[in-house]
Amino acid sequence: MTEMSRNSTRDGGQPGRIGIGLELDATHLKILEVLRENGRISVAALAERVGISRANAYTRFEALRADGAIKRFTAEIDHVRAGLGITALIFVTVRQQMWRQFRAQLASMPEVEYCAITTGQHDAMIQVRMADVAAVHAMVTERLASIPAVKATETVFILDEVLRRPYVLPGDRGPGRSARRPAPAPDPAGPAGGPAGAGRHWGPDGPEGSGGEVPLGMMRFVGAAEGRAQLQRDA
Numbered sequence: 098m099t100e101m102s103r104n105s106t107r108d109g110g111q112p113g114r115i116g117i118g119l120e121l122d123a124t125h126l127k128i129l130e131v132l133r134e135n136g137r138i139s140v141a142a143l144a145e146r147v148g149i150s151r152a153n154a155y156t157r158f159e160a161l162r163a164d165g166a167i168k169r170f171t172a173e174i175d176h177v178r179a180g181l182g183i184t185a186l187i188f189v190t191v192r193q194q195m196w197r198q199f200r201a202q203l204a205s206m207p208e209v210e211y212c213a214i215t216t217g218q219h220d221a222m223i224q225v226r227m228a229d230v231a232a233v234h235a236m237v238t239e240r241l242a243s244i245p246a247v248k249a250t251e252t253v254f255i256l257d258e259v260l261r262r263p264y265v266l267p268g269d270r271g272p273g274r275s276a277r278r279p280a281p282a283p284d285p286a287g288p289a290g291g292p293a294g295a296g297r298h299w300g301p302d303g304p305e306g307s308g309g310e311v312p313l314g315m316m317r318f319v320g321a322a323e324g325r326a327q328l329q330r331d332a
Contacts (some may be wrong), residue, residue, distance in 0.1 A: 119164035124149060126266055129166075133263050161234070181226035184255040185233045187241065188219035195246035202244045208236065219251065219312055230254070244282050 119125075124147060131138060131146045138146070144154035161167045190201050203212055203223070210222040227233045233252065241247050248252070 103234045117220075119166060120161050121166065125157060125161060125166070126268055128154070128161065129264075129266055132167070133266075176226050180228055183229055183233060184258065185225055186255065187225065187229070188215075188221040188235060188251040188253070188255045189221045189225075189241070189247055190218075190249040191220040191221060192246050192248050199244065199246035202246065206236075206240065 127147045128143065131143055140151055140155050140158070143158070144151040147154060149157075158167075176184070189199075193224050199221070203209055207223050208227065209223055210226055211222075214220065215222050225233065225236065227236070237250055237252055241250055291314070
């Protein structure tokens, strides 16, 4: 990013806040949103995009860097143009007493773009970019397989990278969106004066007869007697 230095005067900033747990507000997040599109934008242009003064934009940007919310700036390249047209994910099973060796060996492999420790069938996932399939095969069979900490591997080739964002932000889902659909209001009296919601059955459109939506994760339970009667009718 141009026109920005680590040695800022921090005019208008909050004393004692920088570097010790900056609380991100809507303006900070808007700055991060703009920087996601163009990390080399000037302070003046950043201030105009966010709708704040230049001094405020400068102070807030420096606070984000000093606090560690912004770690670094780097270039994003076209890997195909750079000669690395093959991308593969390598899932690794690690011998549990040899994690330290696995990490050390992996750090010495410059072709490894990304590595994460995972749950599930495998222990780690490695992403590599190579010139061709033969190079991936050589790495897996000659380099990874020679590491004593590696017990087994499984390689998956990526055919097309459909979506890649530099980073995501809390507001990317948009305002007013909820992670679950609204639950229908329960029947105040319940059936035949019983407790609220008693005797209701959940179908694909919510409680039968309600026309409402089913909350995510809600299941439909059917009593054993009712289930047997239904089977007899279906037979």
